[in-house]
Amino acid sequence: MPKVKVPRKSTLVDMTAMCDVAFLLLTFFMLTTKFKPDDPIIVDVPSSVSEIKLPDSDIMTITITPEGKVFFGIDGKYNRERLLGRISQLYNIQFTEDEVYNFSLTGSFGVPISKLKDFLNIPRNELPDIEQPGIPIDSVSNELGVWIINGRLSNPNFRIAIKGDQDVPYPVVKKVMDTLQDKRVNKFNLITNMEVRPQIKEI
């Protein structure tokens, strides 16, 4: 048998192609990524067959926890700054630059306006450990209404979404909806999970 000459091949691989792919993917993910806003509360939303997607931006979220606490949040750094400006005028509270900056970074919050200043002085990294009392929605001081109105004034394109936990008692939801309707918001969205639409069998 003749000796088969095995040519020595270099183990070097050309990395250029791989590099190309890697950077292509990197660019894609960098452009599509949208960082999750850190929500202070985790709610388990009910599921529905509705297939409408929530738009990406211009969303005002009202979160309701199972205990019935109400949280409010709007998206967009500048929207938040404008909103705080309005609140500070309305309630005659002066906010320092740091406080405004902190507010512009806060996703959802649930503190009464009287405690807002203290809340904004808490270092942002300690925020997850802090128990927030929720925004008052009772008829004596319905601050949620104030936030909604001023939120809409700071950006008229806002859509309102209610993100409620499955186990929220209905009266709380009703109060929130009533507040919305009092502020002439008759169209709003309920955030839900996806569920497969069942087929209706003809009997």
Added chain:
Amino acid sequence: MAQMEEKSGGKQKKGKKAHKTKKVSTRVDLTPMVDLAFLLVTFFMLTTTFSKPQTMEINMPVKDKTAKEEGQAVKESKSMTIILGGEDKIFWYMGLPENATVDVTDYSDKGIRKILLDKDREVGGLIVLIKPSKNSRYKNVVDILDEMSITEVKRYAIVDITDKDLELIKNI
């Protein structure tokens, strides 16, 4: 893998320009670059949120305090009242509460969905009044709105529960 063939290149080349032009390979080892790129790709892949939340859109009737309700008359025979009770129960009756026979059902597909489909076929153009009671949960409301969309009942409204309705379900 390291492939530093440019050792003799670099600074020397610049000094003695045209004299010693050694042919230097232009190949650079790209491995660290690929490593870095994939690290970043992984990072962005994990932080990205692809799934946008679903929403359900609801339109509530305009609540005008000055103009009293014009009392859109709902045909008695076509109206169905669904009361959402506690513990995931549903109470329902047709027509007016005065002479109603209240039935109990649940959220399963053999429960309220069948009733809705049957009644809708029976009367044609069913009008549903949804009255969530104090004990019902948010999930119940979303579920019943979902049933409306599944059974394609076009006309429905969420209405406040009345004392009469509470009276009706009290004994069940």
